Amino acid sequence: MTCTRLSHAEAITLWQARDVSRVQAVLRRLVLLFWGVQVAFYASRGSWYIGVLAGLLQWAAWRCLCWGLRWVRQGVWRGIDVVHAAVLAWWSTRRRTS
Numbered sequence: 001m002t003c004t005r006l007s008h009a010e011a012i013t014l015w016q017a018r019d020v021s022r023v024q025a026v027l028r029r030l031v032l033l034f035w036g037v038q039v040a041f042y043a044s045r046g047s048w049y050i051g052v053l054a055g056l057l058q059w060a061a062w063r064c065l066c067w068g069l070r071w072v073r074q075g076v077w078r079g080i081d082v083v084h085a086a087v088l089a090w091w092s093t094r095r096r097t098s
Contacts, residue, residue, distance in 0.1 A: 035059070
């Protein structure tokens, strides 16, 4: 069995990915805890269906928010790519005319 060694940059990348994964897990648990407490609160007051409906509506809003932020982020990166290409084209024509 061979022992493969990672470079320092690869090891740092793995540590950062692990940290991000842990933070995401904690946030996910907090959101689920909040939704669970809300459903339990409504259920204890005798209207569990309102709790389930509120939880489903919040989940749908959360998914829409995530989708919207992903769409915005991709749009920003596309815009940066377009501007970068335009600046490079302008710079290359400027250098040719000089």
